[in-house]
Amino acid sequence: MSDKRVHGRAWLKLLVLLLLAAAVAVFYLGNAYTRFNSTPLNVAAGGGSIDVARGSSFRDIVADLRRQGLSTANPLYWRALAAQMRVAGKLHAGEYALEPGITPRQLLANMAAGRVLQRNFTIVDGWTFAELRQALARAEKLQHDSANLDDAAVMQKIGAGGEAPEGRFLPETYAYVKGDSDLDILRRAHAAMVKTLDELWPGRAPDLPLATPYEALILASIVEKETGLPVERAQIAGVFVRRLQNHMLLQTDPSVIYGMGANYAGNIRKSDLTTDTPFNTYTRAGLPPTPIALPGRPALVAALHPAAGDALYFVARGDGGHVFARTLEEHNRHVDCYQRKRCR
Template structure:
């Protein structure tokens, strides 16, 4: 009988100790963490919960790592879905909320904005300078990069869609290039499928080239269709397009901020004062509005335009009218 009482007492003590231990374990997971101000914490790709909580413990964010390791043994499905990336830890967060956060899609994100009208060289410069990206393409030539994107043999200019792209730390720059390339390919395909029937161009790539000229010519959205109409009518009559942005693009690093008569006569593959028709490649990355304008040019009877300031143009029907506009807006200025 005495032995039974002793065993019963030991069982009671063990149960009580277990309950106390369980409550203490739960308290560890539910107590606010030692986070006095917002901070970033990164979960490396492929990191285990054990490694992550050990790092959290060494940084003083959690008091001890053992409650989380116990939790992993008791409920492995609840804690084994950690997401790689940076997370924003805020005051008041408890242990359970911490694990839920590190297992969520709420990673800290960054943005890369590629404006309409940028060249591919400008895009590469911005991409290379973007923080937090995994830079895998810096040492690639343009040709190697296009092959890595899956477009071997294609010229890169104009092939990437200008937009704002979101990413989180550790994302490869190549993945953003692939995303931008796919966006432009799909947009161009959709726009070309809905084109007008009487265009002087015959391929989607020519529409891309034409759209890049339109994009670089005007900063006024309402002018895109009219500029496209001027280009259409000039091409139909066999007139040269004579658009300054093609001269600037052809000059490359030799462009010093102003165009001379000698520049306009300088033969480059892109100089539409010298060549007839479209240049061999786009000269920039056009947005969807410029692409739409290229395949839906505005009807009219104008053949000339000249910049009149603030990104807008004066349109003329005849060369005489155009020369008068040049004197008014350019020479007198």
């Protein structure tokens, strides 16, 4: 056999071996890439998040994933996946949720669609504005732009300069993303309250002793603080509306407490009821000068649609509810029974 034929066979064997090696490599890489595609990232059981800074390159994002131990895959796999999905260069900045089980494909899809992580901030019915500001200061991933501003400056910043802040923000849940400001949430909550009052005021019950939507807001804040029972809100509102119509003092303890400010130590004494402040409804007629809390929509509805009846008094039963009375004599019996425990 000639040397040419021997060399030819040797080259053919080598070529076959090279092709087999290439096929094995392709098979191995294909399987590895498929596993990479479908294998969840190394996310802790409680989940987490990843920040994509504005201006980050794809290489920066992958490096951050590897640095945090979320992925140990070769960066080439990430680049191949991004090319396959046609999202390279189209990933949005922001904070993205990392839920247990999330795969590289799902994460890139979220980044390409800009599905940033949303958090929720809930304004609770009955909070004061001071409590709202304290809660905002504790909110995670929220810029605290109001931290060094007094109340008047905050109202100026949100476009409501000159307004007293109490009661002006609608209790609801507001979604936000990292980088949003506490002023953004306040601006939205203020606009929501304005919109709600604009919607409800025209449909109010006739002959209410309320001249403006702001007076309705004040009354609603009192209703909010007097009861947390939905079934009682309209009844409580009815009592206060009839007292206003009869030119009686409102005599509502929550307003007195609000006027006491830091002097309130958890109990209201007889001397507190006789110490005059702008919010002492035992010494001053009519509504207090501002709301005393942030009323929710149900309290606003109750203030504008009070229940009919003849009750002018109510006293707490001790179980969250109240007992209503038409006359002072009847009311005093209820006070003896439910507060002094001297039922007869």
